[in-house]
Amino acid sequence: MSHDYHLAPLANPIHREGPVVLLILDGYGIGKNEAKENPIVAANPVVINELVHQAKEHHLYTRLKAHGPAVGLPSESDMGNSEVGHNAFGCGQIYSQGTKLVDESFASGVIFRTPQWHQVVAETAAHNGTLHMFGLLSDGNIHSHMNQIFKLLDGAVESGIHKIRMHVLLDGRDVSPTSGLVYINQLEEKLAKLREHNVDARIATGGGRMYVTMDRYGSDWKMVQRGWELMVHGVVMPEDVTSEYSGYFRSATEAIELGRRLWPAKQDQYNPPFVVVDEAGQPIGRMQDGDAVINWNFRGDRAVQITQTFTAPDAEFTHFARGAMPRLTYAGLLEYDTEVHIPRLFLVPPPEIHHTMGQYLCASGVTSYAVAETHKYGHVTFFWNGNKSGCIDEHLEQYDCVESLPNAQTESHPEMKAPEVTDKLVEAIRSGRFRFVRCNLANPDMVGHTGNFQSCVRAVQCMNQCVERVAREVEARGGILIITADHGNVEIKDNKGSKTSHTCAPVDFAVRDFAYHGEYTLLPEGQPTADADGLGAGLSNVAATVMNMLGFEAPAVYRKSLYVPAH
Numbered sequence: 001m002s003h004d005y006h007l008a009p010l011a012n013p014i015h016r017e018g019p020v021v022l023l024i025l026d027g028y029g030i031g032k033n034e035a036k037e038n039p040i041v042a043a044n045p046v047v048i049n050e051l052v053h054q055a056k057e058h059h060l061y062t063r064l065k066a067h068g069p070a071v072g073l074p075s076e077s078d079m080g081n082s083e084v085g086h087n088a089f090g091c092g093q094i095y096s097q098g099t100k101l102v103d104e105s106f107a108s109g110v111i112f113r114t115p116q117w118h119q120v121v122a123e124t125a126a127h128n129g130t131l132h133m134f135g136l137l138s139d140g141n142i143h144s145h146m147n148q149i150f151k152l153l154d155g156a157v158e159s160g161i162h163k164i165r166m167h168v169l170l171d172g173r174d175v176s177p178t179s180g181l182v183y184i185n186q187l188e189e190k191l192a193k194l195r196e197h198n199v200d201a202r203i204a205t206g207g208g209r210m211y212v213t214m215d216r217y218g219s220d221w222k223m224v225q226r227g228w229e230l231m232v233h234g235v236v237m238p239e240d241v242t243s244e245y246s247g248y249f250r251s252a253t254e255a256i257e258l259g260r261r262l263w264p265a266k267q268d269q270y271n272p273p274f275v276v277v278d279e280a281g282q283p284i285g286r287m288q289d290g291d292a293v294i295n296w297n298f299r300g301d302r303a304v305q306i307t308q309t310f311t312a313p314d315a316e317f318t319h320f321a322r323g324a325m326p327r328l329t330y331a332g333l334l335e336y337d338t339e340v341h342i343p344r345l346f347l348v349p350p351p352e353i354h355h356t357m358g359q360y361l362c363a364s365g366v367t368s369y370a371v372a373e374t375h376k377y378g379h380v381t382f383f384w385n386g387n388k389s390g391c392i393d394e395h396l397e398q399y400d401c402v403e404s405l406p407n408a409q410t411e412s413h414p415e416m417k418a419p420e421v422t423d424k425l426v427e428a429i430r431s432g433r434f435r436f437v438r439c440n441l442a443n444p445d446m447v448g449h450t451g452n453f454q455s456c457v458r459a460v461q462c463m464n465q466c467v468e469r470v471a472r473e474v475e476a477r478g479g480i481l482i483i484t485a486d487h488g489n490v491e492i493k494d495n496k497g498s499k500t501s502h503t504c505a506p507v508d509f510a511v512r513d514f515a516y517h518g519e520y521t522l523l524p525e526g527q528p529t530a531d532a533d534g535l536g537a538g539l540s541n542v543a544a545t546v547m548n549m550l551g552f553e554a555p556a557v558y559r560k561s562l563y564v565p566a567h
């Protein structure tokens with residue numbers, strides 16, 4: 001039987017003139033009350049603080065868990081991230097996320113019994129080819145994990161593959177900013193062991209993830225081109241070659257150490273690209289007809305473009321000239337886009353997210369609006385809608401995207417495009433056309449990833465101005481404003497720039513209802529929710545809560561609402 005998406009009305013619904021506006025301050029976690037380590041405290045965002053204060057006074061405040069099992073990740077030590085956070089907001093449930101599904105597939109051995117795995121192995125063997133593997137080299141567990149990379153290597157060797165080339169993207173964004181060599185050393189050790197068993201396994205190319213390969217939402221295809229040239233053609237693009245930095249080295253370590261000496265302030269995420277060459281100066285990992293390629297990242301947003309580059313036919317690929325295309329078998333660790341099916345070949349099926357809030361609201365005739373800048377546009381649309389792009393119902397929904405500045409300008413322009421996103425948001429609220437409005441402001445996260453304390457302070461000050469404008473408009477319309485976040489990031493930094501990653505911090509959930517007459521409160525902080533899993537209030541409890549505010553019963557499959565009617 002098909003699922004009924006009509007929401008039942010709440011027994012005593014509240015009625016508000018204006019919309020319910022959910023403002024996600026991306027990466028704005030709750031940290032220590034210390035100005036020297038918390039840019040939020042240093043910035044003193046009086047409007048946001050006052051909003052939180054008022055919400056607490058009216059019992060319209062709680063804290064939400066935004067990491068670990070509360071968002072479908074394997075353990076309490078897993079920090080939250082935008083994908084799992086926005087999935088949880090948008091679907092009101094907790095699904096086992098990609099990394100967990102991959103771990104489970106390794107544990108059961110299923111991954112190596114799939115026809116897809118056999119295809120990769122068979123194609124490589126049939127052409128006496130090389131298996132190339134690439135992706136983010138760290139244990140950040142947001143896009144990839146070292147343990148999974150090692151298990152793939154073991155599986156390949158057990159399946160009889162005898163030549164492997166690794167193309168590594170240094171992280172420094174989900175792990176500490178210059179930890180790259182730690183992971184390189186671990187990998188080199190592993191590859192040396194494989195070589196002892198007559199497997200020709202080596203690191204062939206590399207570069208920083210935010211300079212090479214891992215673009216998202218089409219914001220900078222040049223990054224993807226750099227990665228393509230490195231991995232496929234064994235070429236460092238001319239703009240990255242100087243008299244001091246040739247781009248071609250005998251090992252990854254040699255390349256990284258030279259980069260560190262030349263640019264001591266550069267973080268791994270921006271590490272210059274390099275190609276490893278043999279004694280004759282020839283790249284050791286250029287891709288050839290009959291080779292196979294595995295992308296070991298499990299998260300989709302930053303894996304889609306490089307995957308398209310590997311797999312799209314000429315007629316469909318317009319982003320740059322790919323040059324001679326070897327015939328390759330390409331597989332993703334996961335399917336990165338479940339709608340367009342990118343890639344066709346993948347080793348572990350991704351989470352299938354059903355019953356999203358958008359499906360229910362559309363079926364119930366609720367109008368909604370979503371806006372963000374490019375860096376986060378897919379978060380508030382694609383991830384929000386259970387990894388589906390586009391509107392669910394174009395008559396009821398409008399999604400807007402404000403074009404981001406290039407990544408490299410985030411640190412020097414910490415306001416990013418927040419003022420422009422706020423313009424759109426305010427306009428949407430003012431239009432009176434939408435009952436539910438959601439917006440992601442990217443700054444606390446994107447600037448947080450630079451690690452620059454002063455930029456973070458400016459980002460938070462900018463957030464404060466944006467929130468002030470939004471609050472004024474929501475007040476004028478007689479609506480409800482909710483401030484929350486998808487995970488922590490900006491709330492802990494230092495003056496050395498050594499903290500660039502997300503955190504396991506909880507986040508605020510603060511409601512400012514401009515026509516409030518005490519009709520409801522929120523379940524107080526620390527109080528168990530009505531959910532059987534005992535996980536406590538988390539991001540996945542937001543959807544049911546918002547549905548109640550919009551005057552509907554939440555679906556039975558959802559985690560429970562935090563909305564507590566007064567009577």
Ligand SMILES: O=C(O)[C@H](O)COP(=O)(O)O
Pocket residue numbers: 080081082083142143173174302445
């Ligand atoms: O991809 C990134 O930028 C980081 O690895 C994670 O950040 P996000 O989860 O906030 O997008």
Ligand SMILES: [Mn+2]
Pocket residue numbers: 026027081082083085445486487
């Ligand atoms: Mn985020």
Ligand SMILES: [Mn+2]
Pocket residue numbers: 027082445446449489502
């Ligand atoms: Mn982030």
